[in-house]
Amino acid sequence: xxxxxxxxxxxxxxxxxxxxxxxxxxxxxxxxxxxxxxxxxxxxxxxxxxxxxxxxxxxxxxxxxxxxxx
Numbered sequence: 001x002x003x004x005x006x007x008x009x010x011x012x013x014x015x016x017x018x019x020x021x022x023x024x025x026x027x028x029x030x031x032x033x034x035x036x037x038x039x040x041x042x043x044x045x046x047x048x049x050x051x052x053x054x055x056x057x058x059x060x061x062x063x064x065x066x067x068x069x070x
Contacts, residue, residue, distance in 0.1 A: 006032065007024050007032050
């Protein structure tokens with residue numbers, strides 16, 4: 001339901017949980033900020049989480065958090 005009345009009060013701050021409590025339709029919410037919403041289905045290939053974790057673990061040990069190398 002798109003209307004000309006503002007959905008949010010510009011003089012009030014909102015938390016994420018408060019915005020969800022308002023139960024505003026996503027299309028109406030993005031319109032409030034001058035955007036449009038397009039829903040599409042993503043085709044994402046499954047990943048091998050164990051292999052990715054092993055790779056991350058090896059790289060993580062070689063590169064300290066600060067990015068310095070030994």
